[in-house]
Amino acid sequence: MFTALLVFGTRPEVVKLAPVHRELSAGSDKFRLVCCSTGQHRELLDQMLRVFEIQPDLDLDIIKHNQGLFHLTSSVLGRMEGVLNTVQPDVTIVQGDTSSAFAAALGSFYCRIPVAHVEAGLRSYDKFQPFPEEMNRVFISRIAALNFCPTQGAAHNLAQERVDPSSIFVTGNTVIDALFQTLERLSRAGELQKYVDELKLTTERMILVTGHRRENFGRGLESVSQALLDLARSFTDTSIVYSVHPNPNVRGPVEAMLSGHERIKIISPPDYLRFVSLMQRSYFLITDSGGIQEEAPSLKKPVLVTRSVTERPEAVECGAAKLVGTDRRRIVEEAARLLKDSDHYASMIVPESPFGDGRAAQRIVKELEVFLENRQGETTT
Numbered sequence: 001m002f003t004a005l006l007v008f009g010t011r012p013e014v015v016k017l018a019p020v021h022r023e024l025s026a027g028s029d030k031f032r033l034v035c036c037s038t039g040q041h042r043e044l045l046d047q048m049l050r051v052f053e054i055q056p057d058l059d060l061d062i063i064k065h066n067q068g069l070f071h072l073t074s075s076v077l078g079r080m081e082g083v084l085n086t087v088q089p090d091v092t093i094v095q096g097d098t099s100s101a102f103a104a105a106l107g108s109f110y111c112r113i114p115v116a117h118v119e120a121g122l123r124s125y126d127k128f129q130p131f132p133e134e135m136n137r138v139f140i141s142r143i144a145a146l147n148f149c150p151t152q153g154a155a156h157n158l159a160q161e162r163v164d165p166s167s168i169f170v171t172g173n174t175v176i177d178a179l180f181q182t183l184e185r186l187s188r189a190g191e192l193q194k195y196v197d198e199l200k201l202t203t204e205r206m207i208l209v210t211g212h213r214r215e216n217f218g219r220g221l222e223s224v225s226q227a228l229l230d231l232a233r234s235f236t237d238t239s240i241v242y243s244v245h246p247n248p249n250v251r252g253p254v255e256a257m258l259s260g261h262e263r264i265k266i267i268s269p270p271d272y273l274r275f276v277s278l279m280q281r282s283y284f285l286i287t288d289s290g291g292i293q294e295e296a297p298s299l300k301k302p303v304l305v306t307r308s309v310t311e312r313p314e315a316v317e318c319g320a321a322k323l324v325g326t327d328r329r330r331i332v333e334e335a336a337r338l339l340k341d342s343d344h345y346a347s348m349i350v351p352e353s354p355f356g357d358g359r360a361a362q363r364i365v366k367e368l369e370v371f372l373e374n375r376q377g378e379t380t381t
Contacts, residue, residue: 002372004031005089005108009038009060009076009100011048012291015272017095018052019177019361020118030369034087038076038100039063043246044269051271058083069132072099080107090372091116094140095174096290097133102140109143114375116368118174120147121154122290122311129309130290137311146371148364150294150355151314171363172356175294180358182276195274196281199265201239207231207335208282209242210269210289211306217249220326224286224306225257227331232263234332235339240264241278284338284345286324286331293321294355302348304334314354319347 004024008017024033037045037056042063049056060083062075076099084092084107092108094101095118105115117140127134141147141163149155150173158168186192211224228240244254244266258264270278279285284302285292293312296303297320305316308325315321324330338345 001030001032002090002369002376003034003087004368005034005036005083005087005092005113007036007038007080007092007094007101007104009045009062010098011044011269012289013095013098013101014045014048014052014054015178015291016119016174017093018054019174019181020093020095020364021052021054023361023365027365027369031365034058034089036060036083036087036104038104047269047271051273058087069099073103076100076103077107080104081110084108084111084113089113090375091146091368093118093368095119097122097130097137097140099132099136102136105140105143114145114371115140115143116146116148116364116371117141117144118148118364119150119154120144121149121151121156121158121168123154123157124309124311126309129307130288130311134311146367148360148367150360153314169363169367171367172358172360173294174360174364175291176298176353176356177358177361178272179276179295179298182272183280186273186277191273192277192280195270195277199241199267201241201265203237203239203263205235205238205283205339206278206281207238207240208278208285208287209240210285210287210292211242211245211250211254218253220306221250221253222257223326223328224331225254227328227335228258228264228286229261230328230332231335231339232261234336236263238263238283238339241282242266243269243275243278245269284335284348286335294353296320297350297355298353300349302338302345304331304338306331312355318350318354320350320354322348 008014024031035056036058039059039061060079091114093116094105108115124134147168148171155168155170244251286304288306293315303321304324305321306326324334
């Protein structure tokens with residue numbers, strides 16, 4: 001039996017690792033699964049763990065008010081030494097591009113423990129966009145023994161960087177697994193509309209908004225908020241629902257600018273069940289989130305991305321997403337076009353998502369098993 005250490009600390013990591021957790025748990029005759037939470041997003045993390053019924057075996061509990069990158073990285077790296085010495089995993093599994101994922105991967109490297117990187121190979125080729133995520137994922141790629149890429153484009157990026165070809169696997173993105181499983185769960189329970197009804201929206205059309213990137217703090221978030229006000233004033237048949245991250249650098253300015261408008265609803269980040277329900281009900285989305293760029297095409301929802309570059313070019317290339325940056329005029333212009341031009345709206349609905357078919361976790365666990373069996377064979381000969 002192989003010991004797999006699953007490390008996560010943020011809401012998106014839980015969403016994208018939940019299908020892997022599910023597959024590893026189903027293979028309990030082959031895997032001993034140990035879950036380690038870094039605890040850097042306490043409220044949002046615990047909320048998501050409840051939704052996916054995941055119980056951490058270990059909690060680093062590193063959260064502190066207005067925490068910075070030095071605290072996040074050093075705290076996780078320092079505490080991983082004890083975790084790795086205690087658990088002695090055969091493989092450490094991290095997801096994405098957080099500072100905690102990088103620190104967990106680095107700690108595992110120091111202990112010569114293989115690292116499996118879920119959602120590997122994404123690149124914007126701008127080290128400050130997104131910051132610090134772009135460099136985190138570059139570092140993890142150099143450390144990882146297994147790079148599970150969501151798309152052929154991501155695999156090509158790694159090949160161009162001369163990452164060992166035998167470590168690269170195209171699996172699809174696990175967020176599509178989570179999305180399909182959640183849609184099925186909501187539909188089976190008859191609750192697809194339930195969470196939207198709780199908002200008591202007064203219009204049929206709704207724009208769903210999120211924003212949390214560090215590089216958009218300050219002027220960027222203010223510009224986006226001004227654009228949302230412009231849209232609310234111009235389109236009286238449309239409501240805006242803004243899921244606001246609890247980071248004070250986000251919540252403070254957003255609430256100050258938008259809380260007074262009757263058709264702009266500011267909500268705390270809902271759990272994943274509610275958020276999938278909101279995405280499904282939305283007319284389109286405005287976001288700087290990477291995960292939503294992946295989910296929206298599968299839901300047949302156009303998405304305007306408030307960033308100037310994206311490490312998920314597939315969404316833009318297939319026409320499902322458009323980069324609008326944080327320019328007030330550009331956001332209003334593109335959103336207005338979606339609201340007024342039905343042909344343009346239809347052109348952003350793609351027949352097939354570029355991010356996978358909902359079976360990524362199955363492929364990941366299969367490759368993990370093959371890798372560990374081969375490694376075990378090498379050490380016994």
